[in-house]
Amino acid sequence: MQNFRVYIILFLLFPLMIFADDGSKLWLRFPNVKKGISADKIISKGKNPTLDIAKNELTDLWQGQAVELRTETALKNLKDGYTIKSTSDKITISSSKEIGLLYGVYHILRLQETKSNLENLNITEKPSYDVRILNHWDNLDGTIERGYAGHSLWKWEDLPGKISPRYKEYARANASIGINSVVLNNVNASPNMLRRDYLEKVKILADIFRPYGIKVYLSVNFSSPKVLDGLENSDPLNKNVQNWWKGKASEIYKLIPDFGGFLVKANSEGQPGPQDYGRTHADGANMMADALKPYNGIVMWRAFVYSPSNEDRAKQAYLEFVPLDGKFRDNVIIQIKNGPIDFQPREAFNPLFGALKKTPEMVEFQITQEYLGFSNHVVFLAPLFKENLDSDTYSYGKGSTIAKLTDGTLMKNKITAISAVANIGEDTNWTGHHFAQANWYAFGRLAWNHDLSSEQIADEWIKMTFTDNQDFVKPVTEMMLSSRETAVDYMMPLGLHHIFASGHHYGPEPWGDYKNGRPDWSPVYYHKADANGVGFDRTKTGSNAVSLYFPPLNETYGNIKTTPENLILWFHHVPWNYKMKDGKTLWEELSYKYDSGVKNVRDYQKIWDKLKTYVDEDRFTFVQSKLKIQEKDAVWWKDACLLYFQTFSKMPIPNDIEKPVHELEDLKKIKLNMGHHN
Ligand code: GCV
Numbered sequence: 291m292q293n294f295r296v297y298i299i300l301f302l303l304f305p306l307m308i309f310a311d312d313g314s315k316l317w318l319r320f321p322n323v324k325k326g327i328s329a330d331k332i333i334s335k336g337k338n339p340t341l342d343i344a345k346n347e348l349t350d351l352w353q354g355q356a357v358e359l360r361t362e363t364a365l366k367n368l369k370d371g372y373t374i375k376s377t378s379d380k381i382t383i384s385s386s387k388e389i390g391l392l393y394g395v396y397h398i399l400r401l402q403e404t405k406s407n408l409e410n411l412n413i414t415e416k417p418s419y420d421v422r423i424l425n426h427w428d429n430l431d432g433t434i435e436r437g438y439a440g441h442s443l444w445k446w447e448d449l450p451g452k453i454s455p456r457y458k459e460y461a462r463a464n465a466s467i468g469i470n471s472v473v474l475n476n477v478n479a480s481p482n483m484l485r486r487d488y489l490e491k492v493k494i495l496a497d498i499f500r501p502y503g504i505k506v507y508l509s510v511n512f513s514s515p516k517v518l519d520g521l522e523n524s525d526p527l528n529k530n531v532q533n534w535w536k537g538k539a540s541e542i543y544k545l546i547p548d549f550g551g552f553l554v555k556a557n558s559e560g561q562p563g564p565q566d567y568g569r570t571h572a573d574g575a576n577m578m579a580d581a582l583k584p585y586n587g588i589v590m591w592r593a594f595v596y597s598p599s600n601e602d603r604a605k606q607a608y609l610e611f612v613p614l615d616g617k618f619r620d621n622v623i624i625q626i627k628n629g630p631i632d633f634q635p636r637e638a639f640n641p642l643f644g645a646l647k648k649t650p651e652m653v654e655f656q657i658t659q660e661y662l663g664f665s666n667h668v669v670f671l672a673p674l675f676k677e678n679l680d681s682d683t684y685s686y687g688k689g690s691t692i693a694k695l696t697d698g699t700l701m702k703n704k705i706t707a708i709s710a711v712a713n714i715g716e717d718t719n720w721t722g723h724h725f726a727q728a729n730w731y732a733f734g735r736l737a738w739n740h741d742l743s744s745e746q747i748a749d750e751w752i753k754m755t756f757t758d759n760q761d762f763v764k765p766v767t768e769m770m771l772s773s774r775e776t777a778v779d780y781m782m783p784l785g786l787h788h789i790f791a792s793g794h795h796y797g798p799e800p801w802g803d804y805k806n807g808r809p810d811w812s813p814v815y816y817h818k819a820d821a822n823g824v825g826f827d828r829t830k831t832g833s834n835a836v837s838l839y840f841p842p843l844n845e846t847y848g849n850i851k852t853t854p855e856n857l858i859l860w861f862h863h864v865p866w867n868y869k870m871k872d873g874k875t876l877w878e879e880l881s882y883k884y885d886s887g888v889k890n891v892r893d894y895q896k897i898w899d900k901l902k903t904y905v906d907e908d909r910f911t912f913v914q915s916k917l918k919i920q921e922k923d924a925v926w927w928k929d930a931c932l933l934y935f936q937t938f939s940k941m942p943i944p945n946d947i948e949k950p951v952h953e954l955e956d957l958k959k960i961k962l963n964m965g966h967h968n
Pocket of ligand 1: 427435436476477478555559594632660
C-alpha cells in the first residue's frame, strides 16, 4: 500500500519532472530531440578536436539529411565563416577552418530549432569582427565585480587539478553564437593573475576552450613587475620593466601558444598606469604590445579614463586619446565604452568613435546589468547595442556608423574586435534571470553579424529557449523589444544619466551629493537640477562637449531644437516649462515618461501571466516573481525622481498619472547594503 502511494505520487509528478527547466541549457535545449543522425550520414575527412565536436553535435541533435563537412582553402576570405548548401539528400557545410564548420553546424541546428525552411539552402556567412570577446570582471577570490548571477564560474582554488564540467558547457554556449575570445579576469586586475601558479590554471581553461575556437586573454595590472617581482618601478620606459613583460609573455606563450593578449585598465579609477611615471597611455600600451608582438598577441587598451577635474567627464577620454592617435603599435586596439560616461540606460555615443584616424577602435558594451536593475529586471539589450553600432559619427562623411568604423569597412584595421562585459556566473541559469540569457545571446549574434535586427535575434532566442508557438513568441518579442525603452522611461528618461544610488548602482538617488567624495560620482553633478530647469549643458555655454562631435552633429546636439528629445537633458539644461515637440512642458513630459515606464512593466506582468501554459512551472514562476520586483522598483524610481525633481520645478504632477505612493523623505533613507566604492 505504502509503495503504491509513492507510485501514484511519482506518476502525478512525472509531467512536471519532464517539463521542469532550470535554464541551465540556455538556448541549447533541443526539447524534442532524443538523438541525431547516425555517424555514417556524416561525410568528413581528417581528424581534429573541433571537427569531433561538430560531428558529435550532429549525431546528438541533428534531425535532417546527411551532412558533409568540408574544409576548403578557397574560402579563406570568409575568415571563421562558412557556406551552407543543401540538396534534398545532403547539406554541405564548407569553411577554410574547422571552427567555421562547427559554426555552420550550430547554424543548421538553429534553423532546425526555429523551424526555419531547410530546403535549397544557399548561405554564406562571414563574421563582422575578428575578435568577438567577452570580458569577465571575475576576481581571483571568486567574487565578480558587478556580477549578479552568483560567484565566478572559474574555480581558481580547484584548478588545475579539478575541472568543473561547466567550463566545457560555457565554451560550447559561446561557440554556438560565434564568440571566440574571453578575458577571464576583472579589469581591476590583481597582479597575481600573472603569477606562475595562476598561469598554470589559465592554461587548463585555455586547453578546454581551444576546440571550441575560443582564445583566452587576461586583464593585467600595470604595476605587476614591481608588485610581483620587486622591480624598482613599473615605468614603461625602464629597460628592466620592458624585459620583465617580454619574459612574462614568453612564459605565457610556452604554456598557451595561442594566447590572445592583454586587456588593460590603466590610470582609471585608482588603477596604476604609465602616467604614474609621467608617461602616456601610448608608452604603456606599446611596451606591452612589443612584448606580445612575436607571438601575434594584441593589447586592448581601455579608453575608460577620467579623473575628478573641472573638465566634463564626457570629454575626458577624447581629450586624453586624440593627441595620441598614430602613436600606438599596430597590435594595439583602443577599447571604448559605447557612451562617454558609463554604460547608462541611454547615452549619446562616445565622441572618441571616429576621432582616432590611425588607431583601431573597438566597442565595449556591458551585458551585466550594473545600471539596469541587476538580474532583477527584464531589459533586452540588443536595441541598445544596435543603437550604438548604427550611430552615424560622420567622421568619414555621412554613413560613418560605429559598426563600419570598427569592422574594418572605413578604416582598414588590422585588428577588428568587439567586446562586452559578461553577465555570467555560477547560478544554475548562468545569468541570474532567464531573460538575461538573451543578452549574452544577443551580443554573440551581433558580434558575428551586426546587421541582424533586434527582432530577429529575439525571435531566434525565444524559439530556442522557450517555444516556437506564435502565441508565445509574439507577445514575448514585443515585451523584449520595448523593454530597454521601458527601463529608460522609469529610470532616466530624456537623456538623464547617472542618478543611481552610489556604490551599488541599484535604485535611485537623484539627491546624491557627495561633497566629501568625488563630485563626478554624484548624481547632482549629472542632472544639475535647479529652480530654472534640469540637465547638463554640454553646449558652448556649458562644457562644450558637443564640439567634439563631427559636423553636423556638433550643430545638431548644440541646438536644443534639433537635439533628439531622448538626449535633450544629456546636452542641455532645459527650463521646466520648455515646450516639447508634443506641446507638453518638460516637467509634464518627464512625469509622463516615468509613468509610462511603470505602466509598461505592469503590462509585462499581464503578458507573462497569460503565457503560463506555454512555459514550464519553474521558469514561469521565476520570471513572474522577478517581474514583481521590477514593478516595485519602477514605482520606486518614478516616485523618487518625480518627488525630488518637483522640489525644484514646483509644478504639480499631472492629474491623470498615478500619484506617488512614497514619501520623498522615506525614499532618501533607503540604504541598500550592497557594497562597492563608486
Ligand atoms: C571594473 C564602472 C563600474 C566599475 C568598473 C568600471 C570599469 O565604474 O562601476 O565597477 O570597474 O566601470 O569599467 O572599469
